[in-house]
Amino acid sequence: MDDRAAQVRDFYERHPYPPPVGDLGAYRRSWDERRRRADSHLFFPREPYRDDRSILIAGCGTAQAARYALRWPHAKVTGIDVSATSLASTRALKQRYALDNLELRELAVERAGELGQTFELIVCTGVLHHLPDPDAGLRALSGVLAADGALHIMLYAPYGRAGVYLLQDYCRRLGVGTTDAEIRDLAAALKALPAGHPLVPLLRSAPDFAETAGLADALLHPQDRSYSVPQVFAFLERAGLLFARWLRQAPYLASCGALASTPHRDALLALSPPEQYAAVELFRGTMVRHSAVAYRSNGRALAGAPDFEGDDWLGYRPIRLPDTIVVRERLPPGAAAVLINRNHTDTDLYLPIDARRERLLGAVDGERTIAEICGENGDRELARDFFLQLWQWDQIVFDTSPRIETCSLAQKRSPR
Secondary structure, three states, X not given: OOHHHHHHHHHHHHOOOOOOOOOOHHHHHOOOHHHHHHHHHHHOOOOOOOOOOEEEEEOOOOOHXXXXXXXXOOOEEEEEEOOHHHHHHHHHHHHHOOOOOEEEEEOOHHHHHHHOOOEEEEEEEOOHHHOOOHHHHHHHHHHOEEEEEEEEEEEEOOOOOHHHHHHHHHHHHHOOOOOHHHHHHHXXXXXXXXXXXXXXXXXXXXXXXXXXXXXXXXHOOOOOOOOOHHHHHHHHHHOOEEEEEEOOOHHHOOOOHHHHHOOOHHHHHOOOHHHHHHHHHHHHOOOOEEEEEEEEOOOOOOOOOOOOOOOHHHHXXXXXXXXXXXXXOOOOOOOOEEXXXXXXXXXXXXXXXXXXXXXXXXXXXXXXXXXXXXXXXXXXXXXXXXXXXXXXXXXXXXXXXXXXXXXXXXXXXXXX
C-alpha cells in the first residue's frame, strides 16, 4: 500500500464515514416490492424484474452494504472497504438484522478482482475520487462487472464544490489537522465565513457539515478530486465502460426546468447528449456530484434511452418512481397539478401538467402498457410526448422487457 492509500485508510479509521448508525428499521420498511421494482428497472430496463442479483458495494463504509442487504433480501450482497472500523459497524448491523445474504471483506477497491467473481450490480458512490489512482479502481470494478451488469458510480463535481476546495486549501495552508480539537476549531471558524463565500450555501443545505465526520470528510480528506461532465465520460471510457444515464437526469437536460424557456433551448437540444450535459452543468453551476449508471462497452448492452420513434414505446410499462409527488395547491395558470421529484435540489425542476395528462398519470400502475393506458381511442401523440417527458423529468422508469405471463416471484417462493 502506497503512502497516500495508507493515509486514506488511516483517515477512515479515525473518522469513519458516514457516521455509524445502529437502527435501520425505518429504512427496511421503506423498501416494498413496488419500490424495488422501480429501482430494478432504472438499472435494467430491458430485463424482467428480478430481486436476486449479485451485488458488490465497493467502498461500503459503515452501513451502505447493510442497507442494500435489507433492500434486497433475496440478493447476494458483498461489501468491501479498507477501513476495519467501518466494517465493524457494518458487521454489527449484519448481526442485528440477521443479514445472511451479506458478506464483508476488508479489501481495497483496486483489488476487487481478488474476490474471484463477477457481479450483476456494482455500487461505488463517494469512493473513486478518494483513491490515489481512480482509474485503477474503476478498471478493477469494470473487470468484475458481469457482461450484462450495471455499475452505479457517484463522483464529486467541481463547480458546485468550489467553496469546498477553497477551504481545503485554506486548511492546508494553516496546517489544520484531523484531531477532534482541530475539527471543533474549524467548525467554529466556519461560522465567521463571509455571507458571499461559495461554501455558505453548502453549509446551510448539506446536513453532513453538522457532523464532525462529515466536516472532516469534506474539508480535511487527504485525497480528493472532482470530475466535470466531460471528465466523467472520459473516465468511464478509459475503463471500457459505456455511459447509460444519470441517476437523476432532469438537471442535465435543456428540455427540463428554466433552461427550456430560454433562447438557448434549441441550440442546446441540437448538441449531442454529452455536449448538452456538459453545457447544462456549466449553466447550473451548482452541481456538487455526478451519479451515473454505466455498462460494459464490450458487454451485452442493456442500456439506451427509450425509443419513441417507432411503435415499441406502446408496449412499455411505466413505473412511478417512489420519491415523486403530485402537488395540487398554488398551481401555475392552466395546470391541474405539478409533479416534483423530491431528490431534485434545483427549485426550477417542477413539471406542471393539465387535466388530460393528469388522467394518464393516474392510470400508471406499473403493470399496464402505455397502449393499455391510452385505450383504443386515446391520443397517442399526446401520450408519446407525455411519457417521454415523464421519463426525462425523473417521474417514471420503463419496464421494456417482454411480458412473461407467469406468477410473481413472491408466489413462486410461497410454500404450497
